[in-house]
Amino acid sequence: MSEQSIAVEARDLGRRYGTVWAVRECSFQLPANRIIALVGANGAGKSTLMSTIAGTLAVTCGSLLVHGRPVVKGRSTDAGGSAGSRVAILAQDKPLYRDFSVSDMLRFGRSMNRVWDQRRALSWLQRFDIPLDRRCGKLSGGQRAQVALAVALGSRPAVLLLDEPLANLDPVARTEVTGELMAEAADSDMTIMLSTHIIAELSGVGDHLLLLDAGRPVLTGDVEELLDSHVRLTGPRADQPPGPGAIVQAQHTDRQSTFVLRQPAAPVAHAVVAPGWSTQPITLDELILTYLKASSKAHRDLETAA
Amino acid sequence: MSPVTQVPAPTNHQDDLGSAGGVRGLLWLTxxxxxxxxxxxxxxxxxxxxxxxxxxxxxxxxxxxxxxxxxxxxxxxxxxxxxxxxxxxxxxxxxxxxxxxxxxxxxxxxxxxxxxxxxxxxxxxxxxxxxxxxxxxxxxxxxxxxxxxxxxxxxxxxxxxxxxxxxxxxxxxxxxxxxxxxxxxxxxxxxxxxxxxxxxxxxxxxxxxxxxxxxxxxxxxxxxxxxxxxxxLMKPLSVHLQMDGPDRGPLRDNALVVKGGMIDYGADGPSGAFDATGRQLSGVELQRLCPPDNDSGRMLSCLSNLHLQQHLQYQPGSxxxxxxxxxxxxxxxxxxxxxxxxxxxxxxxxxxxx
Structure with a gap:
């Protein structure tokens, strides 16, 4: 990827709370103008990683670049960055000033940012029928989330970080929000990173995946490419799979073996590689669960060995 | 009509406020x-x-x-x-x-x-x-x-x-x-x-x-x-003043008495008074000269008539x-x-x- 096309780059990033590492050995490159799904179990380090990218949390080690500019904690884009490296973050609890009206919140966004797109913020609120004169403290959880999203979108960031953005929304609103977010990303030069621990929320949303487990990235890449490069092989019991590729997961019963393989190059079609064996494509949910289980098993093995 | 539909027509697609988002913005927020x-x-x-x-x-x-x-x-x-x-x-x-x-x-x-x-x-x-x-x-x-x-x-x-x-x-x-x-x-x-x-x-x-x-x-x-x-905070000045005298001397202009100025009625009788030569009188001597009674005015005039003085530490108003x-x-x-x-x-x- 060229530097222009990289939105976020982490180099051996680590963040420790006391003696506990929330994020460690994180090295990845995330492409620009895409929707990046940051997935991990509770406590995997998703919020910590997002906060370090936003510059509100200092890193313990390593470095972070947003559109080629180093992220320094506490330094705003106003002071040292360009408009192209502006980052907005929306926290899990969607904080708003409770005694502000919705239009006050828009004015807050306009007052606190060098760049402000009132039309974009207003049209977002209109789409979800949010009354502008109501105090934020009187809004429902879902409405508060929409106001917070409107403020974040109105600042026209280059990178928008959304921590569990769908948590307060009903299923219909989730679908609407994800659809609108995808449209916003497509219409602008914005990179959206959204975190979730609910894999079902991701279907059809993210086009790039960053999977975290215990603070470490265990899988990153374009979703389509990842799905194409992984295959499940099922056949008679065997110690090794009958085809090329790295074993991500191996499961055995008395008579049958199942392997999930990461193949060196995406095959055009998943051909049957040996008699008695069948290949199946893998879904995103299965891919994520497979890697999380594999990572968890690797940790257990390491602890046992230690 | 919902306020959403009453939104004024947006102006520029991208409203770059420049310095408007600076101190003026925080002034409004504050x-x-x-x-x-x-x-x-x-x-x-x-x-x-x-x-x-x-x-x-x-x-x-x-x-x-x-x-x-x-x-x-x-x-x-x-x-x-x-x-x-x-x-x-x-x-x-x-x-x-x-x-x-x-x-x-x-x-x-x-x-x-x-x-x-x-x-x-x-x-x-x-x-x-x-x-x-x-x-x-x-x-x-x-x-x-x-x-x-x-x-x-x-x-x-x-x-x-x-x-x-x-x-x-x-x-x-x-x-x-x-x-x-x-x-x-x-x-x-x-x-x-x-x-x-x-x-x-x-x-x-x-x-x-x-x-x-x-x-x-x-x-x-x-x-x-x-x-x-x-x-x-600064070393106080000292002065001997006649008790109950009409002239408050250096205490006139907003001075602050730091120490002294009152007769201290201790266990051995009153003290803190000085005679005209500057000698401190003992409690017994003072009681003998001006026997204590319930009328403080009479006692003060007695002390004044004898030209007794008090020692004061004070900070001048200046x-x-x-x-x-x-x-x-x-x-x-x-x-x-x-x-x-x-x-x-x-x-x-x-x-x-x-």
């Missing part, structure tokens, strides 16, 4: 967040200024009626200035209010600067915009600090004028603790100090109620510390400006420490989205 506190402070200050101005006019009238000197004790004007009169009680209450105004400013303006953001969890929202946390902090503190300075300067000006008028109509001294704190630049300096201390304690504690208690405890402690220490400067410097030093603490705390504050 006003929007603290408007009721600021309005309350303005109302309180207006009431104080108005009431003290009215009392100043009343005292000026009395001064003219008493031929521009102290009003005699048993005159109608003297009655109005007697210890339990409404005028004196009101003057005392207003003086206390001016004295405690810095505490109110620390509690209601200083503490919430950061505790409110912590409690509503809006700090991440505020600090993740284009304003850096330090710029957000210093602009806000600057705006609120200027407001505090302007409001307290108005109150301090009227309070200073009133205190000076009181010394013209009654035998009070500007060097006494409360008038000393309520005159010249001290109300402004002390208010700014407690505003900064409130903000610092709010930043450190992050919760409003505990920070409020910390500010109250600190204010009371420091007020008593200053009250206890300020008379000896030193008030120097004392004000010393105390103000101390408070400004505390302000600097508090601001440094806020800067350090904000610099070290890490915020996580989770």
């Amino acid at each position: 006003w929007r967040q603290h408007r009721w506190t600021l309005i309350g402070t303005l109302v309180l200050a207006a009431v104080l200024v108005g009431w003290m101005t009215y009392l100043s006019m009343a005292l000026t009238d009395l001064w003219h009626q008493c031929h521009e000197t102290f009003c005699p004790e048993h005159s109608p004007q003297g009655e109005r200035l007697a210890g339990s009169s409404n005028l004196v009680l009101t003057l005392g209450a207003l003086s206390r209010l001016v004295q405690y105004m810095p505490l109110l400013i620390g509690l209601f303006i200083g503490v919430p600067v950061l505790t409110r953001e912590h409690e509503q969890r809006t700090l991440l929202l505020a600090w993740s915009q284009d304003f850096s946390p330090q710029r957000w902090l210093w602009t806000k503190l600057g705006i609120l600090g200027l407001f505090v300075a302007a409001v307290t300067a108005a109150v301090a000006g009227v309070s200073d004028h009133l205190a000076h008028l009181e010394t013209q109509v009654a035998p009070v001294t500007l060097f006494d603790h409360v008038p000393f704190l309520n005159t010249a630049m001290l109300p402004v300096v002390i208010s700014i100090c407690w505003f900064a201390v409130g903000a610092a304690l709010g930043a450190a504690i992050r919760r409003t109620l505990p920070a409020v208690f910390a500010v109250i405890a600190g204010f009371i402690g420091l007020t008593y510390f200053v009250q206890w220490h300020y008379p000896t 030193r008030i400006p120097e004392f004000h400067l010393i105390v103000a410097t101390g408070y400004l030093g505390l302000t600097a420490v508090a601001l440094a603490a806020v800067w350090w705390i904000v610099r070290r504050t890490n915020l996580s989205a989770g």
